[in-house]
Amino acid sequence: MRTHSADNIAPKTPLPALYALALCVLAAVVAASGCTGFGSTPVCMAGAKLGPRGKCQTQRAPLHHIPFREGFKTKVMQGFHGYLSHKEDLAFSIDYRCKEGTPITASKSGRVWAIREDSDKGCPDPSCVEDANYVILDHGDGTYSEYYHLRELGALVEPGEQVCAGQVIGLCGNTGFSSGPHLHFALTDSTRHTVPVRIWEARERGYGFVVPETEYTSENKIRAQCRDRGFSQIPKEAFAHHGVILDGELPAVIDDPDQSHLVQGTYHGDHPNIAIHRKLIDGGSWIDECVPVDEDGEFSARIKWPTKRFEAGTYWFMITGADKDCLAPGWAWSYKVQVWE
Structure with a gap:
């Protein structure tokens, strides 16, 4: 028996132009059942992932x-x-x-x-x-x-x-x-x-x-050796429902807080900026960075997770569009990123 009490949603919240803190009022527990595909986005239903040309591809349950x-x-x-x-x-x-x-x-x-x-x-x-x-x-x-x-x-x-x-x-x-x-x-x-x-x-x-x-x-025999597949990544299409398509995957585990990570891609909405949102699950406020979008919808920025601003722990992570005043649309859930010391 287990239930969630923590929330990972954000209302439409004003964001400053660069690295500002925004207080997010947390509401009720997210009421969406497991309706996304493995390593995919909420665009597809359970057991499917977003493939080429926006096609949801079904796959067998693991x-x-x-x-x-x-x-x-x-x-x-x-x-x-x-x-x-x-x-x-x-x-x-x-x-x-x-x-x-x-x-x-x-x-x-x-x-x-x-x-x-x-x-x-x-x-x-x-x-x-x-x-x-x-x-x-x-x-x-x-x-x-x-x-x-x-x-x-x-x-x-x-x-x-x-x-x-x-x-x-x-x-x-x-x-x-x-x-x-x-x-x-x-x-x-x-x-x-x-x-x-x-x-x-x-x-x-x-x-x-x-x-x-x-x-x-149980028929679960112990394996003496097994393949190391590394950690999962946040997929390129993870934020497609907000019009954001990344050029590459992003890490879901940060084991070197001083290493920078390229956030680059194309935005397909009407906002002039994209906003990168991060928040420690166990408390604190949303930390948001706005990145301008050029006339072709392209954007590029490097982000770090410095320990002075991001203590070790689990964080909510989301990317959305943002208007000229850096006001971002709300969202109903976020991805989880683990930050280690």
């Missing part, structure tokens, strides 16, 4: 293993669109039963994107929603597997570490919004909304989707 050691038996307590808490952006989540301290394994090989293990609090009330411990793996293809409700000190990997499928990454617990020990598992896309995931152990029972209140036995 195949993952049950995230427990080989031979472990677990029951699905809540599946896709579960009545209790698997709704809206968490619609394609799975709750697996496990005892406190049960080893949790990577459902697929990837890199550790984020962890938390300092919480000792859990309760069957939404007031505990921000208290869950977790591990998040980046699979390098625009998808992320998330493992929530781990016990205190129950994250057994470090950010940036390469892990192979079947490797132990954490311990089952009861932190956060939880009524008892279990693992909340979900696959998310580059907008961090859940997307459908097929489970290897359920492939003989239909399409590979697990069934609520059904027991499965």
Whole structure:
């Protein structure tokens, strides 16, 4: 059981011409279910990505293993669109039963994107929603597997570490919004909304989707070696719904805050500027930079993440058009960027 309480939306907000702070009034939790394709944009529906000439290309739901050691038996307590808490952006989540301290394994090989293990609090009330411990793996293809409700000190990997499928990454617990020990598992896309995931152990029972209140036995063998695909990138078409098409991908993990990153592309709207928006998820105000657009709609700027202005943490990131006064249209969600020390 897991729900969101943080928001990543921004109303139409005045922005100064260069590197200004703008207070964003946060509203209700985003009510969009996992409706974007992997590594794509909100232009396409679930299970599709934006291809050449604006065509949404469908693709099969990724195949993952049950995230427990080989031979472990677990029951699905809540599946896709579960009545209790698997709704809206968490619609394609799975709750697996496990005892406190049960080893949790990577459902697929990837890199550790984020962890938390300092919480000792859990309760069957939404007031505990921000208290869950977790591990998040980046699979390098625009998808992320998330493992929530781990016990205190129950994250057994470090950010940036390469892990192979079947490797132990954490311990089952009861932190956060939880009524008892279990693992909340979900696959998310580059907008961090859940997307459908097929489970290897359920492939003989239909399409590979697990069934609520059904027991499965893990076949998740540990891999001694696995391919390192690196971290996922923010795709060129990520901001197409705001008329912004980038010339290249942008990093979703900043491991060198002093390194500059080229933000270059073409804007297809009527505004004279584009605006680059960044905000620390856990607090603070939006930090916005306006970049002029030339008569052909082209723009170019280099951005950094200096530690004096961007402390280590997870940030919301968005690019929109902006008018002559640097007033930007509002938006309903943002991409996540991880900044490391």
